[in-house]
Amino acid sequence: xxxxxxxxxxxxxxxxxxxxxxxxxxxxxxxxxxxxxxxxxxxxxxxxxxxxxxxxxxxxxxxxxxxxxxxxxxxxxxxxxxxxxxxxxxxxxxxxxxxxxxxxxxxxxxxxxxxxxxxxxxxxxxxxxxxxxxxxxxxxxxxxxxxxxxxxxxxxxxxxxxxxxxxxxxxxxxxxxxxxxxxxxxxxxxxxxxxxxxxxxxxxxxxxxxxxxxxxxxxxxxxxxxxxxxxxxxxxxxxxxxxxxxxxxxxxxxxxxxxxxxxxxxxxxxxxxxxxxxxxxxxxxxxxxxxxxxxxxxxxxxxxxxxxxxxxxxxxxxxxxxxxxxxxxxxxxxxxxxxxxxxxxxxxxxxxxxxxxxxxxxxxxxxxxxxxxxxx
Ligand SMILES: Nc1ncnc2c1ncn2[C@@H]1O[C@H](COP(=O)(O)OP(=O)(O)O)[C@@H](O)[C@H]1O
Ligand SMILES: [Mg+2]
Numbered sequence: 131x132x133x134x135x136x137x138x139x140x141x142x143x144x145x146x147x148x149x150x151x152x153x154x155x156x157x158x159x160x161x162x163x164x165x166x167x168x169x170x171x172x173x174x175x176x177x178x179x180x181x182x183x184x185x186x187x188x189x190x191x192x193x194x195x196x197x198x199x200x201x202x203x204x205x206x207x208x209x210x211x212x213x214x215x216x217x218x219x220x221x222x223x224x225x226x227x228x229x230x231x232x233x234x235x236x237x238x239x240x241x242x243x244x245x246x247x248x249x250x251x252x253x254x255x256x257x258x259x260x261x262x263x264x265x266x267x268x269x270x271x272x273x274x275x276x277x278x279x280x281x282x283x284x285x286x287x288x289x290x291x292x293x294x295x296x297x298x299x300x301x302x303x304x305x306x307x308x309x310x311x312x313x314x315x316x317x318x319x320x321x322x323x324x325x326x327x328x329x330x331x332x333x334x335x336x337x338x339x340x341x342x343x344x345x346x347x348x349x350x351x352x353x354x355x356x357x358x359x360x361x362x363x364x365x366x367x368x369x370x371x372x373x374x375x376x377x378x379x380x381x382x383x384x385x386x387x388x389x390x391x392x393x394x395x396x397x398x399x400x401x402x403x404x405x406x407x408x409x410x411x412x413x414x415x416x417x418x419x420x421x422x423x424x425x426x427x428x429x430x431x432x433x434x435x436x437x438x439x440x441x442x443x444x445x446x447x448x449x450x451x452x453x454x455x456x457x458x459x460x461x462x463x464x465x466x467x468x469x470x471x472x473x474x475x476x477x478x479x480x481x482x483x484x485x486x487x488x489x490x491x492x493x494x495x496x497x498x499x500x501x502x503x504x505x506x
Contacts, residue, residue, distance in 0.1 A: 133171055133203070141165045144376070144408035145172050151369070151403035152376040153396060156410030158481045162378045165410070166350050167199040169376055173348045174204055184346045185211040186365075188353040196352055214361050218324040222331070225338055231327045233317045244280045244320055251308050252276070261304060272301050283309060284322050288360045291326050325360050332367060343371040354379030357395050366402055373403065473497065 134142050141161055144154050145168050156162050166185065173183055185200060187193040190213055197211035212220075219238065226232040239247075251257055252272070261270040274282060283306050289296045313319060319327065332339040349369050351357070354377040357365070369375035379396050400407060473496075479485070480493045 131172075131175065133168055137161070137165065137168060138410075138412055140408055140410050140412075141168070144410075145169045147406055147408070148172070148176070149372070149374050151373050151400075151405030153400050153405040153407045154376065154378040154410060155381060155396065155407060156378075157380055157413065159413045159478060160410040161412075161414055162380070162410065163196060163199060163352060166196065166352050166376070166378055167203045169350060170200050170206075170209065170348075171204045174206065178348055180204075180206045180209050182345060182347040183209060184217070184349050185209065186214060186217060186349070186351045187211075188213065188356040190216075192353055214357075214364070215321055215324050218328040221328055221342070222324065225335075226327060226331060229331060229335060229338070231331050232319060235317060237318045238324060239313075239318045239320050241280055243318075244283075245276060247312055248279050248283070248305070248309060249276055251305060251312065257308060261301070265300070270301055270304075272299075272305065284320075287322050287326060288358060291329060292359055292363060294359075322360075325364065329360060329364055329367070332364075339367065343368060347372060347374060349375045351375075351377045352379070354396055354399070355381050359395070359398075362395055362399055366399070370403070375403065375405075377405075 134145065137145060138161070141164070144152055144165055148169075154162060154165060170183055170185060174180065185196055187196045193211055193213045193216070197209065200209055200211055201207060215238075222232050222236070226236075227234040258270050262268065272279070282302065286296060286298060286302060286306050287310075313323070332342075346368055349365065351365060356379075365375065365377070377396065377399055381396060399405065476493055476496045480490070480497060485493070
């Protein structure tokens with residue numbers, strides 16, 4: 131089949147390994163997303179209907195790119211290519227209300243809103259006094275900063291659903307209960323709740339789960355290194371009946387470690403699904419320059435705007451006479467006469483974790499501007 135000829139040997143083996151759990155491990159630029167898009171095409175060629183295929187990626191941005199690549203390869207516009215949260219949102223809209231898991235007009239709140247609600251609770255005398263009354267006159271005390279609290283409450287909520295044994299302060303437990311109550315009263319749910327409520331619905335309503343296990347005959351998940359335990363649980367739950375599941379990820383790129391994504395999550399998946407593991411070794415995107423910069427970035431884990439200057443010697447900049455940041459970026463990074471090579475560089479840079487917001491925005495703008503002009 132023609133499309134398989136565009137893959138290297140390892141990619142091809144992973145694409146052709148169907149109907150059984152497949153794990154693909156590889157670094158950035160080794161063709162993981164290409165493999166996923168091609169596997170979708172392979173399923174279509176095998177006779178699976180597009181509606182029975184689900185492709186998931188971690189962020190909206192990654193899901194958009196995946197959808198675009200699948201569409202370019204398969205010309206299939208109706209593929210369900212989404213994020214975990216998008217998937218959960220849709221299913222909860224469909225069944226969650228009638229089955230009593232969410233209110234019919236539920237809204238999802240973001241990190242900022244979560245912080246606001248937590249901060250309100252922490253300064254609410256009624257709550258603090260009630261805690262004191264109910265805890266032998268002990269003051270309510272929490273040892274973490276507000277910024278970290280969102281993540282801690284989130285971990286606690288997720289682990290509780292999974293029945294993980296988690297040692298936790300009484301105050302944090304009471305705070306989480308109060309936080310959940312307030313969400314419910316306001317008819318809002320947070321991002322964790324989207325997944326928690328979906329998993330609870332699947333556990334308590336086996337018929338709904340079975341319908342979806344049968345419906346989603348092929349499941350593919352990209353960027354698996356950023357998956358948390360609850361998402362891993364959900365993926366296994368959905369696919370264990372048929373085992374036709376492919377997960378793809380780069381263990382070195384996990385950016386969400388601090389929010390509960392475990393570096394060994396792929397290993398966990400591999401063990402519980404007894405998956406076959408494929409490793410991609412050949413890198414298609416990285417020139418030595420990009421690799422050097424990527425490695426420095428991963429080492430330092432923090433990149434201020436000066437990044438452009440810090441690493442500019444890699445790109446052999448001659449003139450530093452820039453009109454503005456946009457002009458500087460163009461002259462610094464995208465020096466090739468071949469716009470496609472520049473676009474590849476931009477995409478490679480955009481994958482680095484820890485870029486400053488300014489650099490990230492400039493790179494995104496660049497990709498957006500040129501992506502649809504040059505197909506490679
Ligand atoms: N077998 C291959 N032959 C030629 N180019 C490839 C191959 N696999 C991937 N590529 C190209 O390499 C680049 C990186 O691929 P991508 O799938 O985005 O990698 P990853 O998801 O691992 O970061 C893309 O431009 C892609 O088209
Ligand atoms: Mg990718």
